[in-house]
Amino acid sequence: MRTVKRRAFFVGMKHGLPIAFGYFPIAVAFGLLAKANGLTAVTSILMSALVFAGASQFIAVNLLATGIGCGEIIITTFLVNMRHFLMSATLAPRLDPQPVKVKSLIAFGITDETFSLVAMEPEHNRNPGFVAGVNTAAYLGWVLGTVAGAMLVNGLPAILQSSMGLALYAMFIGLLIPGLKGSKANLVIFGLTLVLSAVAYWGPSWLTTIGKGWKIMIITVVACTLGALLFPEEEKKDAR
Amino acid sequence: MQDSQGLLLVLGMAVVTYLPRLLPMLLLSTDKLPSFLKRFFDFVPYAVLTTLIFPEILFSTAQPASAIAGGLIAFGLAYCGQNLFFVVVGGIGGVFLWELLF
Structure with missing residues (x-):
């Protein structure tokens, strides 16, 4: 039983690799931007580890730089990330019945990208191990990218950064087209x-x-x- | 900014981000959904993906032309049923080549 679960987890991680590769350079950019705006490395890495929601993190750093207070930033974060409500509600009925602990863990990893991938895998998405694997790959890409960005002096070369900008969109296209x-x-x-x-x-x-x-x-x-x-x-x- | 203030901000952001992810997962899972809602949720992935792609893809690289080139390659590969990994690599490669050549 245990090995079956572990296998599903690794299958999920493998499926999640394109997300990790898409997240990494964006997270590097986030780490650099956060540093440039006076956030310590600890704060920006913690933000990626605990919030794990790209767009809202960029917005937060942006608002901080313009001198807006923490309360307003938290409200904005809530509004920006409320969309995950719909995604969580879409995934919930597809998942096999699970204990609260497992559901709480899976819910933490819902992003635009992990949701899109998991929702398009009808033969896998009943399986919590698979979903957790996808989420973990994405999470590692995001957190490790932030660590790299917070430590890095210079960014990635411009042409590489530009090409990688398409990564997540190419993945979205790859997920969408077969379903159409x-x-x-x-x-x-x-x-x-x-x-x-x-x-x-x-x-x-x-x-x-x-x-x-x-x-x-x-x-x-x-x-x-x-x-x-x-x-x-x-x-x-x-x-x- | 001080570290303690930064920590407070991060914790606040973490809580308000986690709640919308968690609540539907805990409350909706065991219920049998009415058929209208079931159809509604069937369509959510397609609508979300489409609105995530368009029009933002056009501005995801240094120039819209290279984004379109990469996007078309990704589309072609996806249409031919290629593995997701190759769709992504092909798309990135298309942008890279375009920006190298033009």
Whole structure:
């Protein structure tokens, strides 16, 4: 039993490697930025280890630099990271029943990237060992990258940094495309979300000024509500 | 900034980040969801992925053109059913080559 669990964990870690590679250079950048803005190495590494949420950490350092107080930063962090609520709620029913301890541990590792990967692995995501493995790989990439950034004097070479900037997006594409094949409903959701995202980015200013965390939540809720209304029945699975 | 103040900030951020991750996991897991909600959650990964990719991918590298080049390569590889690792490496390689050549 124990070896079965351990195997699932390592399979998860292997699947999570692209996330770790995507996180690492971003975490290096975070460590450098935090240092440049007067955070000690201990503080920035602790932040990555305990908060483990990229966008909000960059925002926090940014706000600190402009002299905004800790209370406001914590509220902003909450608003930015509230989107994980929806992701946790999506993963929860798919997971086999687990003790609270295991669920608490798995919940800590939910990020945009780990969620996307785990949600797209229907044959694995019932298994807590697998999910924990994915989360651990991502976590190590993020924390070790922060350590490297906090210690490093210079950043990565510019062209490498630029190329690595695409890593997480390439991974998102790799996760998304297979799920769109042979599913009309998923394709419609994709098109709908594309339009909504474009409007939220280039549309009227009252829309574009909404924070990214809120945009993800609002767009997801609108698109998925429409999807559930338009396609209430589960599609027949095609042979894949 | 002092270390004690930094620690307080980190702890506060950690708590407010963990709660939205934890609560649905603890409260939703055992319930049988109504079918509308089930369909809703079926679609969440696709909507989240799409809105994470677009339009931010365009600004993820030094120039939108290289991001599009890398993105198209990743798309092609993913469409052909390639392993995720090769999709990512191919995408990064596409950006690297584009910026090296143009």
